[in-house]
Amino acid sequence: MIQNAIEIGKLLFQSGLIDGASGNLSFREADRILITRTGANLNSLDANSFVGINHPDASRDRLVHAKIYEKTGYNAVIHCHGVFNVVLSIKKTRIIPLDLEGKLYFGEIGVISEEFGSVEYADRIADEIVKRGVAIARAHGIYSAGKDLIEAFNRACYVEHSCEVLYFLDLLNKS
Known part of the structure; x- marks a missing residue:
């Protein structure tokens, strides 16, 4: 499982979902x-x-x-900071995807604005994860969970893609 986590870390970087020493990931392994x-x-x-x-x-x-x-019963969690979800989360209280995958997988994603590090923040993120497997923290990024790190990674990618589509649609609507 550690080797899989190492590979997912590289994929997060290659996908532009993290930069530098940002982001984190976790997974269940046996009883820990x-x-x-x-x-x-x-x-x-x-x-x-x-x-x-x-x-x-x-x-x-x-x-x-x-x-x-x-x-939840999830076995893996990823937190990452893609540019598009961070930008949109600063201005929006919820993300409503317009692309097919985003609509199918999430419908709507709440933007959590409680103070980072607080119990309320952790509870709100976890509650949103219970509903959709993903959450977005205002100006801070995506939390995604899955049965394994691949599923959590894929969910993070779908969210970022949905946010990128929304970002560019907003630009087109302003021109």
Whole structure:
């Protein structure tokens, strides 16, 4: 599973869903949850990049990941910062995809604006994940979950694509 997580980290970077040391991911492995360390660069992960979710070096997003696992049966969670979802989330309170995949998979995605790091933030993200498998945090990015990291990655890609379509449609409507 760690090798799979390393590959997903590279895919997130190649897809433009993360930059630098942004983003994080976690997954269930047997009876534990592993998550990336704070400051880990997802494009260059190795086996030492992962710690238990309660480890002091665990990602600052560990509370969100823990809430998602607590409230769902998902086995993997990704948090990433694609440009288009971040831009749209600054101006919108919800994302309503117009592309076919976005309509089919999500219908509508809530934009969460509670304070990062708060219990309310983690709860709201997890509640949105329960409904659709994805959530967007205002000016901060996508959280996606799945039965495995591939499913979580695909969901993040679909959300970013839907946001990109909306962004360019907004531009066309202004011209």
